[in-house]
Amino acid sequence: MHALSDTAPAPAGGRRAGVMAWLLLAPLGLWLVLFVVVPIAGLAVYSFCQRDDLGRVIYDFTWENYARVFDPIYLRILGRSVGYAAVTTVICVAVGYPVAWFIARQRSPLRERLLLLVMIPFWTSFLIRTYAWIAILKTEGLLNGLLQFSGVVTAPLSLLYTPTAVIIGLVYAYLPFMILPIYGSAEKLDNALVEAAHDLGAGPIRAFSEVIIPLTWPGIAAGILLVFVPAIGMFAITDLMGGAQVPLIGNVIQNQFFRARNAPFGAALGIVFTLMFIVTYALAHRRRRSSASP
Amino acid sequence: MIPLPGSRALAVLVTALALLLAPLRAANKEINLFAWSEYFPQSVLGGFTRETGIRINYETFASGEEMLAKLLAGGTAYDLVQPPDYIAEALIRNRLLLPLDRAKLPGVSNLLPEYLNLPHDPEQRYTVPYMVSTVGIVVNTERIKEPVTGLADLFAPRHAGRIVVVDDARELVTAALYVLGYPLNEINAKNLAEARPLLAQWMKRIKLYDSDSPKTALLNGDVDLGYVWGGEAARLWSENPKFAYVIPKEGAHQFIDVMAIPEGAKNVDAAHRFIDYLLRPEVSKAISDEFPYTNPNGAARRLLSAEQLANPASYPPGNRKFDTFRHLGETGALIDELITDLKNSR
C-alpha cells in the first residue's frame, strides 16, 4: 500500500531546526515584528484611546471609537468599498484570466517577454501612471479626442471623476496582481490534463469549467486576495480619478489621521479593516484546503 | 496605494537612520523646515544656503490638519513650521510654539499693518506672516455666460456637474454658513443642522473635490467653475484671463500662512535668520513671482509689476474686509462627520 505511507503524518518531533535555521529566519522575524506587529499593536492601543481638541492621543480607555465604526454612515461606506473592490476583482478575474492563460501557454522566450510586459508598469510610480489615466480620460483628453475625431461621439463624454473612472483606475492598478498568480498556476498545469479532458469528450467550455478552473483555483484565490483586500482600502485612486466625490473606507481612514486629526477613530477603522482581511483570508484558505483534500 | 513593500521598508529604514544620526548634526548649520508643498521657490532656498551656509531640509504637507497631526506625532524635530493662522492659534494656545526674538527680525517692519496683530496672535509674539490667500470663486467666462457673483450662484442647479471645490470639510461648511448668514466661526449643532440640507443639494452638483491642484480640472476643461484658494485662481488668471476670480458677495475669508518656531526646535538661531531672510523685499518678491498669493510685505509689493498687482485673485480690488478662521475645539469633529455623511449619501 504505497498510498497509505504517502499520507501518513510525519512522526512528531522528527525535525529540529538548527541554530543556523533560526539565524537565517531572524531578519524576517525582525522585519515582521518591527513593521507588522509593532504598528498593528500601536494601532490597537490607539483605537481604545481618546483625543484632545488638537488631536493628541490621550491614553484613556474608551469603546467609543468602535461604537462609531458601527455607525450606519461608516458601515455604508464599508459596504460601498467592498462593492467597488468586488466589481474590481470580478473584472480583474475576467480580464486577467485569459491573459494569464495565454501567456502561460506560450513557448519559453515569448512567454518571458509577455510576462515582462505585465510587470513593466511597476517601473514607474503608481501616481504617475494614475495621472496618465487622467490625461486619457479627461474631457479634453486622448480618449475623447479619438472618439470625436472618429465621429463615434459628437460631444465629449464625461469620463473622469465618475465611478467608472474609479473602477478603471482600480482595475488598471490591480490587474497585474491578478495575472501573476494565475499565470503561476496556469504555467504549472500539465497540458496533458487539458488534452485528457478533450479526449474524453469535453469541449472547450466544459474542459475550462471542469478541469482548468479547478486546477488553477489556487492562483485565482491568491489573485482575488491580492486584488480584493487592497482594493477595499485604496484611497489615492478615488481621490484622483473619482474626484473625491464618494468616500471609500481608505479615504475615511486617511481623513481621520490627516484631516480630522482623530487618530483613535482612524485606528479603530483600521483594526476592523485588518480583521476583515484576516477573515477573508481564512475563508479563502479554508475553501482551498477543503477543495484540495478528499 | 501600491508602493512595493520593499520601498516602504526602505523609507522607514532611511528615516530611522536619519533619526539616529540626528544628534550628530552641527547646531545651527541646518534647518528642518516643515511647510506647504509648492510654496518655496528653489532660488529662495538656495540663495539662503549660499549666503549663510545653513542647509534647509524641506518637508512638505498638503493641509494644515496634516501639518498639525505630524507635528504632534513627534518624530522629526522641526525648527520651523508654516501653519495657517487658525492652526497657529491652536499651537499657541497649547504652548507649542516658542516666542520669537523680535531683535533678530528687523524685517518685520516691512509687513503691512493690516496683516499684523490679528486674533490668532494678538501681540505678534509667535508668528510672522508669509503669504495670504483668500478663498473665492473661479469662473471660466468662455463657458459660463451668466454672471456669478456669489456662492448661491455658484452652486445653482444649472451648474451641476461643472464645479470643482477644495476637498476641505470646513470650507464647504463655511460657504453654507455664509449663505445662511451665520458667522463662519460659529460652528454648533444647530447651525450645522441648518446647513445640512443646503450642503446636501450643493454636493450633488459638485463634480470634483481637489485641494492639491484644483486649477488642473479647470485648465483641462473638466469643470468650468471652482471654489478654490486665491493663489490657484491667480495662476489660472495669469495663464488665461478667461478665468475670472470672484469674491463671493455673501462673505469671504482669508488665510494667513505664518512662519513659527515649534517647541523642541534645535536650531532656533538659524530659524530666526531664515525668517528674517524671507522678509527681505527682494526675496519676498521672488516668492510672489512664482506663487502669486497676496503678499503681506509692503516693501516687496512695491517691487511687483503692474501686471502682478492687477491680478484680481492676488489683490482683490476694492476694500473688502475678510474674515479669518479661528481654531475650533471639539466641534471640528462635527464638521468632518457631516461632510463624510453627505458625501456618502450621494
Next chain:
Amino acid sequence: MPSAAVIEIREVTKCFGSFTAVDGVSLDVAAGEFLTLLGPSGCGKTTLLRMLSGFETPTRGALRIDGEDVTHLAPYRRNVNQVFQSYALFPHLTVAENIAFGLRMQKVPAAEIERRVGEVIDLVALGGFSARRPHELSGGQRQRVALARAIVPRPKVLLLDEPLSALDAKLRQQMQLELKRLQRHLGMTFVFVTHDQEEALTMSDRIAVFNRGRVEQIGSPSDIYHHPRTTFVADFIGEANLLRAEALSRTPAAVRLRVEGGLEVEIPAERWPSDWTSGVVSLRPEKILVSKRPIGDAAGFTARVTDELFQGALDRLHLQTESGTRLTALVANESALREAIHAGDTVWCGVHSDDVAVVGPA
C-alpha cells in the same frame, strides 16, 4: 487476423516547421487488432498517435476512423480515447470521478454512470480505491485508473502512449499481461506506442517499426523478428550480427550466398533481388548453433571463442573467424546436455538458411 479496417491512414505527413515528423505514412488497423507503433524517440510514432487522437492535424493526407473522415475533427468529437504517458489523471477528482468523466461528458444518465464505473473498477481491480485521489495511489494503480477512464466510454479505438514506461520492470511485465488480457476481453482495437521492443513483441498482433517518420516494416512480431527486411529493423529489434554477403550463383529457385566470415548458404530466390551481386544479411545470435564439431548437413563456419560471458539464462560468446570477422552468439547455459565451450576454443558455427535474413544492399 480480424477483418474490416477501423483505422485507415492514407499518406499522412506532419511537419513542424522544417522538421518532418511523420512522412507519408499509410497504414490500416483492423477492428480488434493490437497494433504497436515501435521506434526510437523522435521517430514520429507519438506524432502519428496524436493525429489519431486529434491533438495534431496532418499537414497532408487523410485519417479515417470507423469509416468517418476525422482528419480535421476536434479531439472531443472523436470516438477514440487515449491513455497518456503521464496518465494525466485529474488531481482534483477521485478515482471514481476520474473514471466517470468521459461518461459525464457524453451525458450518460447518472445511474448508468454509476453502474459502468463500478464494473470497470472491478475489471481493473481497483475496488476500494474509488474515493481516493490520484496522489494517494501507487504508480501501478494510477495506470489502471488511466486505463479504466479511457475504456469506460467504449471507444472504437484505444490509443496508448507509452503507458508502461513509468513503471518498474516487474510491474511492467505484469501490466503487459493484464493489458493484453483486457484487450482480448473487450475486443477493442488498441494502438500502442512504445520504444521498448520487448514490450512490442510480447503484446502486439502486429508491429509497425518506425524510423525517421516512415514505417520501415510492418508485420507480426515473429515476422518482424525473424525476417527483418532492413538493417534498422534487424538492429533495433533484438540483437543482430550484420554481415556482408555475395551472390555466388543463382537458380530460379535459390541463390547461393557467401557470407562474410566463411559461411556459404543457399536461400530462396525471392528473398534476394535478382540485380544484386552483394548485400547485407542478419544472423540472430541465438540462431547460431555452436558446437565443437559440425552437426548434420547444416551450413557452417569455424571461429575462435574470444570471450565467454555468463548472463544467467544464457551464455554470450564472442567469436572471431579466421578472416577476422567478429560475431556474437547466445547459447543455452552449460548443462549436462551441452558440452563445455570456453574462451580459446575453436568451434563450428552452424546456421539454418531460414535464419539468414536479407536486410539490405551492401
